Amino acid sequence: MRTATVTTVDRSLLLSVDKESFRTIFGNAEGPLQAEFELRLLRESACLQHVLNHPLGMTSFRDFLLDEHAEENLDFVTAIISFQLDNANGSHIQTKAQVIFDKYVSEASQSQVNLPAKMVDEIKHVLGTKSAHLGLFLDARREIMQMMEQDNFSRYKQSRYFKAFKERLGIL
Incomplete structure (x- = not known):
């Protein structure tokens, strides 16, 4: 069991999830729910696989590649x-x-x-x-x-496509 002290600046709701429940919710599969969780958590540090595991991310990255002819x-x-x-x-x-x-x-x-x-x-x-x-x-x-x-994804993260994808997820 882990314990932590949490202090917030704004009024917040804290959700505590035990390990078994976390695994039940997110599982070990790389599905859209887990991808969205990782994208929200990692934000700009997210890797390509996180984006591709999310249906909206896959579409967004593909649209970017279409513009790059790749x-x-x-x-x-x-x-x-x-x-x-x-x-x-x-x-x-x-x-x-x-x-x-x-x-x-x-x-x-x-x-x-x-x-x-x-x-x-x-x-x-x-x-x-x-x-x-x-x-x-x-x-x-x-x-x-x-x-x-190394190539396309680094440019994608600077593009309007990634910005629009993050906005759709509510990650700003």
Whole structure:
């Protein structure tokens, strides 16, 4: 049990929640309620994943990426998440993996994401041996998430999109 002394400047209501109730409310899943709690708590220190875990945040960040002509990065990450959640058989996984490759990784793609050549070659090799698996794009997903966090997200946090998102949540 933890104890704390709280002093407020304005009239306030303090809510005390025990650990079990907190876990019941927020759970361990990264859902919208937990995302909003984290966004309210962290404010400007929030990371990209906190924003993406909230439906309004996902929409706001995607709108920002559309303005930057970089929406393929978020679309790629979303496609990988869908792919990883797929519990289908091997041939279906191979087909879905090939679709993702053709749409986002292939040099001929209109929506190509920027991945290291070695990573592209590894994915191409696995697809060529018809041995696609649900973890095939994990490193590529991490690469694009890290790039978005360092590049797009830092600009997003300074944008009108982030300001409007915070206003909609009542975080100012």
